[in-house]
Amino acid sequence: MANGAQIIDINMDEGMLDSQTAMVRLLHLIAGEPDVARVPIMLDSSKWSVIEAGLKCVQGKAIVNSISLKEGEEIFLEHARKVMRYGAAVVVMAFDEKGQADTVERKVAICERAYGLLTERIGFAPQDIVFDPNIFAVATGIENTTATAWISSRRRGDQTAHAGVPCERRVSNVSFSFRATIRCARRCTRCSSITPSAPDSPWGS
Numbered sequence: 001m002a003n004g005a006q007i008i009d010i011n012m013d014e015g016m017l018d019s020q021t022a023m024v025r026l027l028h029l030i031a032g033e034p035d036v037a038r039v040p041i042m043l044d045s046s047k048w049s050v051i052e053a054g055l056k057c058v059q060g061k062a063i064v065n066s067i068s069l070k071e072g073e074e075i076f077l078e079h080a081r082k083v084m085r086y087g088a089a090v091v092v093m094a095f096d097e098k099g100q101a102d103t104v105e106r107k108v109a110i111c112e113r114a115y116g117l118l119t120e121r122i123g124f125a126p127q128d129i130v131f132d133p134n135i136f137a138v139a140t141g142i143e144n145t146t147a148t149a150w151i152s153s154r155r156r157g158d159q160t161a162h163a164g165v166p167c168e169r170r171v172s173n174v175s176f177s178f179r180a181t182i183r184c185a186r187r188c189t190r191c192s193s194i195t196p197s198a199p200d201s202p203w204g205s
Contacts, residue, residue, distance in 0.1 A: 001035055001036060001039070005039060006039060006040075007039060007040050007041075007042050007063065008030075008036065008039055008040070008041050008042065009042040009044050009065065010023065010026060010027070010041060010042065010043060010044060010054070011044035011045060012026070012045065012050065013044075013045050013046055013047065013050070019045065019047060019050045020047075020049055020050045020053045023043070023045070023050050023053055023054045024053050024054065024056075024057055027041070027054055027057050027058050028057060031057075031059055037059060037060075040060065040061060040062065040063055041054075041058050041059075041060075041062050041063070042062070042063040042064075042065050042091075043055065043058065043062055043063070043064055043065060043088075044065040044066075045065075048079060051064055052082060055082070055083075055086040055088060056086075061087060061088060061089065062086070062088040062089070063088060063089045063090070063091065063130070064083050064088050064089070064090045064091065065090075065091040066090070066091035066092060066093045066132060067079045067080060067083070067090055067091075067092060067093070068092065068093040068094075068095035068096070068114075069095060069096040069097060069110065069113065069114060070093075070095040070096065070097065070099075071097075072097055073117060076114070076117065077117060077118075077121060077122055080117075080118055080122060080124055081122055083124075084122065084123075084124060088128070089128040089129070089130065090124075090128065090129060090130070091130045091131075091132050092111070092114045092115075092118075092129060092130070092131050092132065093132050093134065094106070094107045094110045094111060094131070094132065094133045094134045095110070095134075096110050096113070100134055101133065101134055102134075102136070107133040107134065108133075111131045111133060114131075115129065115131075115165065126165055127165075129165050130165070130166050131165055131166070
């Protein structure tokens with residue numbers, strides 16, 4: 001908070017923790033801290049039960065991180081309806097039934113599909129949707145997992161139906177393989193941060 005945080009991301013997914021109990025306890029503690037409670041809380045977990053437990057006790061408008069099409073459309077929409085019921089916003093990951101999107105085409109296609117399901121099927125507010133097209137590290141030696149696909153998908157986002165929907169950056173992921181080389185890591189992250197999709201584009205927010 002002292003450094004200007006605009007969102008507090010809370011993740012309690014750790015093997016030695018009861019994640020659900022830990023999430024609820026921390027949120028109750030935060031509620032009594034005015035300096036912390038005044039910014040939005042992002043409920044970050046791979047377990048839906050943990051996210052829903054957090055939604056039940058968080059104050060104000062929360063952000064759910066995240067839902068995806070990994071388990072199919074019905075589960076995706078079921079979770080989205082609950083997010084709506086709690087008045088929260090949502091991060092949508094670029095996953096589908098075939099796995100994580102790794103190309104520009106798959107990233108854009110999955111985001112378009114998710115956008116259509118959310119806005120047309122259940123009336124989810126577009127301003128409450130944030131896409132995470134999944135950014136991969138560079139120089140890992142793994143084929144087809146480059147950051148360039150993520151950067152290109154940001155540009156393509158402005159030409160689609162969901163052009164007004166913001167896109168999560170997480171640009172630090174680009175430089176994971178350079179963690180021991182600080183100068184190189186910083187240059188990678190800066191390059192990704194300033195690569196625009198379009199002037200004033202929410203995909204670059």
